[in-house]
Amino acid sequence: MNKPIDSKQIKDSTTEVVYDEVAATPTLNDAAEPGGMGCSAPSTEPSADGCHAGKDEMLKAAKLAGQSDILDQYAKDYPAGPHDQPQSMCPAFGSLRVGLRMRRTATVLSGSACCVYGLTFTSHFYGAKRSVGYVPFNSETLVTGKLFEDIRDAVHQMADPEKYDAIVVTNLCVPSASGVPLRLLPKEINGVRIVGIDVPGFGIPTHAEAKDVLAGAMLKYAREEAEQGPVAAPRADNSGGRPTITFTGEMFPVDPITLGQLLEPLGLAAGPVVPTREWRELYQALNCAAVAAIHPFYAASYREFEAAGRPITGSAPVGYEGTAAWLEAIGTICNVSEADISAAKQKALPGIKAALGGISIDGTITVSGYE
Numbered sequence: 001m002n003k004p005i006d007s008k009q010i011k012d013s014t015t016e017v018v019y020d021e022v023a024a025t026p027t028l029n030d031a032a033e034p035g036g037m038g039c040s041a042p043s044t045e046p047s048a049d050g051c052h053a054g055k056d057e058m059l060k061a062a063k064l065a066g067q068s069d070i071l072d073q074y075a076k077d078y079p080a081g082p083h084d085q086p087q088s089m090c091p092a093f094g095s096l097r098v099g100l101r102m103r104r105t106a107t108v109l110s111g112s113a114c115c116v117y118g119l120t121f122t123s124h125f126y127g128a129k130r131s132v133g134y135v136p137f138n139s140e141t142l143v144t145g146k147l148f149e150d151i152r153d154a155v156h157q158m159a160d161p162e163k164y165d166a167i168v169v170t171n172l173c174v175p176s177a178s179g180v181p182l183r184l185l186p187k188e189i190n191g192v193r194i195v196g197i198d199v200p201g202f203g204i205p206t207h208a209e210a211k212d213v214l215a216g217a218m219l220k221y222a223r224e225e226a227e228q229g230p231v232a233a234p235r236a237d238n239s240g241g242r243p244t245i246t247f248t249g250e251m252f253p254v255d256p257i258t259l260g261q262l263l264e265p266l267g268l269a270a271g272p273v274v275p276t277r278e279w280r281e282l283y284q285a286l287n288c289a290a291v292a293a294i295h296p297f298y299a300a301s302y303r304e305f306e307a308a309g310r311p312i313t314g315s316a317p318v319g320y321e322g323t324a325a326w327l328e329a330i331g332t333i334c335n336v337s338e339a340d341i342s343a344a345k346q347k348a349l350p351g352i353k354a355a356l357g358g359i360s361i362d363g364t365i366t367v368s369g370y371e
């Protein structure tokens, strides 16, 4: 028969064996502990804990590192709203995905290894099928400026015009909070454009807005190129010589075709969708008659379209009244005649009415989501 278990024995066997008193040393995180040191002054070196370090601490560090202008612009462009920042995946995934979906575009991340692991894992889960560059750092290279030199060396090594139109370098939370100055990277190496962006989780609410950060940076670059002289023509131009409407916000592949059918009676054609799939589409997007702001939060992109003198109208052709209002708005900003606007409505609206009449929903619809 087994001997009864002695409860004292269990307690002793689970007690940690210690050899010195190191574990009792007070740390910076012990503010709440009696006798702890706490944080006496904000550090300019952000914690490598990234999003676990606390948004306020990261913001404080970033402002001390001279990033106020960028953060103020983000706060203006992407107001958090009454619910503050929703719990979602790392915001940088949005801009990473935009870059990974573009032809002849390389992406390089600068951030904590755990962030890069999560971001590359997610991007490959979504079928990226290409490498994501990574420039690692430690606290020494971060503080001494060596990280910036490493990033600069990396883009010089990668800038092969045979392979790339552009290289996108993204500062994640810790390098953004430290003020790693991507704006000082060369603008172009061997004809390959270098686009540096800061996409900190403590400044960008969700990955939806991060898409605009990269799309806006690329549009700005392309607009300035177009202002200097001739630029590459689009690979495919299905406009048939008609003025085009550029759409903002990712959509399903069939959506631009449907939108093009709605626009046809107005004498207009569907242009590119921003974020674009290729660099030269950026010029085509800027060269539109007007912009349909399908997704509302592309603030940086709208700034570039405004700078290029392009009118913008919001919303999307959804439902009977929504489609009527959208056609009216697009027709009006493109100076289309009343007769053609009416013809466009006549073509689209009866079918919508019939379809909705056949499947009317009597109830309350709760709309949820952030994009």
Ligand code: SF4
Binding pocket: 049, 050, 051, 052, 090, 091, 092, 111, 112, 114, 115, 118, 172, 173, 174, 200, 201, 202
């Ligand atoms: S980069 Fe993303 S995962 Fe990393 S700390 Fe920032 S928000 Fe978190």
